[in-house]
Amino acid sequence: MIQNYIENANFEDTGFAYTLSLISGKHKMVILYCLMEFETVRFNELKRYLKTISDKTLSTNLKKLEADKLIIRTEYPQIPPKVEYTLSERGKTLMTVLDQLCAWGEENRLTE
Amino acid sequence: MIQNYIENANFEDTGFAYTLSLISGKHKMVILYCLMEFETVRFNELKRYLKTISDKTLSTNLKKLEADKLIIRTEYPQIPPKVEYTLSERGKTLMTVLDQLCAWGEENRLTE
DNA sequence: CCGTATCCGCAACGATACTG
DNA sequence: CAGTATCGTTGCGGATACGG
Numbered sequence: 001m002i003q004n005y006i007e008n009a010n011f012e013d014t015g016f017a018y019t020l021s022l023i024s025g026k027h028k029m030v031i032l033y034c035l036m037e038f039e040t041v042r043f044n045e046l047k048r049y050l051k052t053i054s055d056k057t058l059s060t061n062l063k064k065l066e067a068d069k070l071i072i073r074t075e076y077p078q079i080p081p082k083v084e085y086t087l088s089e090r091g092k093t094l095m096t097v098l099d100q101l102c103a104w105g106e107e108n109r110l111t112e
Numbered sequence: 113m114i115q116n117y118i119e120n121a122n123f124e125d126t127g128f129a130y131t132l133s134l135i136s137g138k139h140k141m142v143i144l145y146c147l148m149e150f151e152t153v154r155f156n157e158l159k160r161y162l163k164t165i166s167d168k169t170l171s172t173n174l175k176k177l178e179a180d181k182l183i184i185r186t187e188y189p190q191i192p193p194k195v196e197y198t199l200s201e202r203g204k205t206l207m208t209v210l211d212q213l214c215a216w217g218e219e220n221r222l223t224e
Numbered sequence: 225c226c227g228t229a230t231c232c233g234c235a236a237c238g239a240t241a242c243t244g
Numbered sequence: 245c246a247g248t249a250t251c252g253t254t255g256c257g258g259a260t261a262c263g264g
Contacts, residue, residue, distance in 0.1 A: 016217055033128075101213070108206070
């Protein structure tokens, strides 16, 4: 599986590098977890959960996640505006895999 | 599992964030994969596999991986120096989890 | 051979102000 | 409410030179 890629030394094209590129960055995982937990979340609501994120950074991250089809953005044309974000089916399948990474981390944290 | 952390909104302390911190960066995964494939690898050998990495960056990454107990550094006191790197048992268990991320990425790559 | 030291560029992130 | 615009900061990674 992984070994195939060593030969050509083309790691950018591995499924692994691809998966990581989807969730790289400081906040993407937290956003996904919030959507998994609360299912439907609005922009400012997310901002409160993340506590320290700026408008700009949150906006950028949401756009990337949407472009990667991990989340779904639903806009209600009204005043004041209302936008809801949810996990896509694709996003949900990714979360099941990430949960295993989480489990490994909890079981293998170094005792310092 | 994951949901517990949402309450306190302390994502830095999730097993997931911890696991990701171990493999964050541009090269760590590639290094681990090389060690998985070739088992015992020397410094300059690694450098050739990674192709574009600089001495400094490779050195920094190896130190982090070693500090996190994912790899083992063995130094042979001779002239010229010889240093070998291998996966630790802990590193090997991590690789099995990462292989699943790899599989997800291959099955869920977007057709563009 | 196996690094360290130094300098530097760039992209991500943050703070603040502002808009439909 | 849900962003955009602008500016400033910061940290990772790269290039090069040098050392034990």
